[in-house]
Amino acid sequence: MDSVSVSFTLNGEPQGLTVPPAERLLGTPRYRVGLTGTKEGCGEGECGACTVHLDGLPVNSCLVLTAQVRGQSVETVESRKPDTLEPFLAGGATQCGACTPGVVMAASWILEHPELLRTHNTRELMAGNLCRCTGYDGIVDSVTAALTRNRRA
Amino acid sequence: MQRREGLAKLTGQERYVDDLPLEDFLWGMTVRSPAPRGRVTAVRFGKGVDWSQVVVVDAKDLPGPNVVKLIEEDQPVLAAGYVRHMHEPILLVAHRSRDEARRAAMAVEIVVEPETPVFDFRVTPVTNQIQYGADNVLKRLKIEKGDVATALKDAPVVVEGTYETGAQEHVYLENQSMIAWLDGDVLTVTGSLQCPYYVLAALKHTLARDESRLRVIHAPTGGGFGGKEEYPSHLALHASLLALKAGKPVKMIYDRSEDMAATTKRHPSLVHHRTGITKDGRLLAQEIDVVMDGGAYVTLSPGVLSRGIIHAAGPYACDNVRIDGRVMFTNAVPFGAFRGFGAPQTHFANERHMDVVARAIGMDPVELRQRNIIRDGQSTATGQVIRDGTDRGAVIDRALEMSRYRVKEREHTAFNASNDHTRRGMGIAVFHHGAGFTGSGEVYLKSCVRVAGLPDGRVEIQTANTEMGQGAFTIFIQIAAECLGLDPADVVVAPADTSKVPNSGPTVASRTSMVVGRLIERACGALQKRLGTTERTGRGSALKDAIVEWHRTHAGQALGAEAEYEPPPGVAWDDKTYRGDAYAAFAWGAYVAEVEVDLRTFTPRVLDFVAVQEIGKVLNDTLARGQVQGGVAQGIGWALMEECRWKDGGMINNQLTNYVIPTSDDLPPIRVEFLENPFSGGPQGAKGLGELPLDGPAPAVVNAIAAAMNNDPRVIPLTPERLMALA
Incomplete structure (x- = not known):
């Protein structure tokens, strides 16, 4: 089997693609669709730089085959509105930016599901995203600031 | 001011090397040595690959000398018949398909006739292990002040200690990456790198092309930490x-x-x-021996050793100091620049040793440091008289106050006495870090910066310095906007492209804000002068109008003004004797860690971390805080968990699954405070900051563990296994 056909939505847009069976979900938006926001950091599900949402749940896209997402909804960092990210800019959540798209997708999952914080804290929920620049304070503080802003809105 | 490129990074719009649009190109891969040392007796191109579709390059394809130009010219671009370390590049292959390129690289068999390697830099090599000079010493340096031998002989108490630190992997989140192509006759490379002009020099030397046919363009860089100082020259x-x-x-x-x-x-x-020390804790003599593992080539090891030994005696006053340093050749993958550049290693030893000395004379470790901290008018090991007016005692006091050190110590005594499974302790480290190149380095660099007025009235900063996450571009914009009375929106930074920007030196050594930032200030002044305005009249909208008017009367011409490095007055250094002013300025720090150790698993956890430092002037609070917090996290990782495991001089845990760095859940909030005492040689009074935060965390955390466990660890990373072995 040299290729498989797969249909899914990417940031709300329907996609019908023919891809090699071993193609990773990380590579499809990057190299076929031209959405290069999603980054590869380790290629083995440790660093979280490639985090995307699959039917609303964060996944490491380096560990998902594109052929597996048939009929599902895939959201990458490009789907997030810039104005919602202002607390992250002000809070120092990004430095070199290589982990940032994954951090934004993991953080936006928390922001969309603040009930997660009843059982976990932000540091636990963000532990799947390695960052070598910030020491995490900028990220954790930004999530807190964004939650506060959302509660006010 | 907020980070200039911050929103582009947050929205995934920033284009790193692998994100750049590129058509009709090949993927390059490297074939590496399978052995640490020996003669290459055969190179076999295996079956299952259509070799007619693969481009293959070996050492014979080099137009010029087979060396990567750096301090010494000892490291080949591609090993030619002889290998000196595991994974040394031997062949390059390229193919349209990334998978096919990888398959081709894996299908090449390299046969090496093994020779006796040397791996342990701590042990004197035997004859058949000698591969560099007469004794495998890559570099030897010495600092001498006063009369150490006599002072040690006369000292009432002499305390000895040996301390060891392991290798550390940078783990920049973006891996090394590079694109090269011919643009007409101009060979152009764009890559993830810190020092465009280092890459240019390496290309010029090896490819035997003059600079007019070479161009190096910095791409947005996903972290460097020193790891993209010398290595990108190889990849380019x-x-x-x-x-x-x-x-x-x-x-x-x-x-x-x-x-x-x-x-x-x-x-x-x-x-x-x-x-050597008095019974009441006055330092009489410090005799220090520093040995480092350089790996198989010289790389930047002489500089790392130099910075290491200059910081080895710590921020203390002592009349008699002797520091002997050497870097040893081994058949390990070469070691190189990493944030701190030798100083974190020697600071770990010195600050751990201060606790050992304090215990030996029955003195409180904080008091021992306060007693000996260098005061204005006193001199460092190289004889540099410190007169910056910084109250270093106040840096320590503030760290004690913020961490509630004394209260916590008492609480921990009670806690440890009543708790079966956990132990808590406090630890401190006091340290300094010199900013900019060591000694005469900045003078040799002759850095140059240009500030240009654009036809629309905006101002463009042209430097070869790179944004890799530290916030350099934002700082540059802030400095120029402040100087010229402009809205930051009217200031832009040119991409670091060697065909367009002057050589303002490498982005290393905590020099970018302090040294290059000061040059930007001076170039701004030169621009005002060139426009016939002054510091007062050439500001804001008047300056913009003057720039627009200049372009109206000089259509098609470029309006630029440059500034070149001049050493601050009164700075003198002697490279031969290693005496004098090693750095134009030092930043000073005192870090306190509170640690808890689980006695069942021997897992340490940092409960609180306080980082107080005096850095002249904080240019941007968010960025400065981020530098410290990130550096502390990296330092805690180095201290507790980041362990390179070796086989035949190559790393065998080379994946993030088993080389573990701290996550958000492994760290407490890192509480940062800055004290300011403006430095006249830096922009708005700023001193260098980037590397300082790596110096303090390891000794502070390990001292805290020693206090908690009442033990005496000497080796990092202090993994649970090592901690258990001490019990």
Whole structure:
């Protein structure tokens, strides 16, 4: 089997693609669709730089085959509105930016599901995203600031 | 001001090397040595690959000398018949398909006739292990002040200690990456790198092309930490050789395992202290021996050793100091620049040793530091008289106050006495870090910066310095906007492209804000002067109008003004004797860690971390805080969990699954405070900051563990296994 056909939505847009069976979900938006926001950091599900949402749940896209997402909804960092990210800019959540798209997708999952914080804290929920620049304070503080802003809105 | 490129990064719009649009190109891959030392007796191109579709480059394809130009010219671009370390590059292959390129690289069999390697830098090599000079010493340096031998002989108490630090992998989140192509006759490379002009010099030397036919463009860089100081020269040469042979663009992106196996790391170190002291804690003599593992080539090791030994006696006053330093050749993958550049290693030894000395004379470790901290008018080991007016005692006091050190110590005594399974302790480290190149380095660099007025009235800053996450571009914009009374929106930074920007030196050594920032201030002044305005009249809208008017009368011409480095007055250094002013300015720090250890698993956890430092002037609070917090996290990782495991001089845990760095859940909030005492040689009074935060965390955390466990650890990373072995 040299290729498989797969249909899914990417940031709300329907996609019908023919891809090699071993193609990773990380590579499809990057190299076929031209959405290069999603980054590869380790290629083995440790660093979280490639985090995307699959039917609303964060996944490491380096560990998902594109052929597996048939009929599902895939959201990458490009789907997030810039104005919602202002607390992250002000809070120092990004430095070199290589982990940032994954951090934004993991953080936006928390922001969309603040009930997660009843059982976990932000540091636990963000532990799947390695960052070598910030020491995490900028990220954790930004999530807190964004939650506060959302509660006010 | 907020980070200039911050929103582009948050929205995924920033284009790193692997994100750049590129058509009709080949993927490049590297074939590496399978052995640590020996003669290459055969290179076999295996079956299952259509070799007619593969571009292959070996050492014979080099147009010029087979060396990567750096301090010494000892490291080949591609090993030619002889290998000196595991994973040494031997051949390059390229193919349209990334998978096919990888398959081709894996199908090449390299046969090496093994010779006796040397791996342990701590042990004197035997004859058949000698591979560099007469004794495998890559570099030897010495600092001498006063009369150590007599002072040690006369000292009432002498305390000795040996301390060891391991290698550390940078783990920049973006791996090494580079694209090379021919643009007409101009060989152009764009890559993830810190020092465009280092890459240019390496290309010029090896490819035998003059600078008019070479161009290096910095791409947005996903972290560097020193790891993209020298290594990108190798990758740029590799991609260029393939591109020249193929006649097509070539892209090389390392995956994580190749990056960790093949690129440089922090030098492992072994430091021995012999300290003479009075019974009431006055330092009389410091005799320090520093040995580092350099790996198989010189790389930047002489500089790392130099910075290491200059910081080895710590921020203390002592009349008699002798520091002997050497870097040893081993058949390990070469070690290189890593944030701190030798100083974190020697500071770990010195600050751990201060606690050992304090215990030996029955003195409180904080009091011992307060007693000996250098005061204005006193001199460092190199004889540099410190007169910056900083109250270093106040830096320590503030760290004690913020951490509630004394209260916590008492609480921990009670806690430890009543708790079966956990122990808590406090630890402190006091340290300094010199900003900019060591000694005469900045004078030799002759850095130059240009500030240009654009036809629309905006101002463009042109430097070769790179944004890799530290916030350099934002700081540059802030400095120029402040100088010229402009809205930051009217200031832009030119991409670091060697065909367009002057050589303002490498982005290393905590020099960018302090040294290059000061040059930007001076170039802004030169621009005002060139427009016939002054510091007062050439500001804001008047300046913009003057720039627009200039372009109206000089259509098609460029309006630029430059500034070149001049050493601050009164700074003198002697390279031969290693005496004098090693750095134009030092930043000063005192860090306190509170740690808890689980006695069942021997897992330490940092409960609280306070980082107080005096850095002249904080230019941007968010960025400065981020530098400290990130540096502390990296330092805690180095202290407790980041362990390179070796086989035949190559890293075998070269993946993030088993080389573990701290996550958000491993760290407490890092509480940062800055004290300010403006430095006249820096922009708005700022001193260098980038590397300082790596110096303090390891000794502070390990001292806290020693206090908690009442033990005496000497080796980092202090993993649970090592901690258990001490019990």
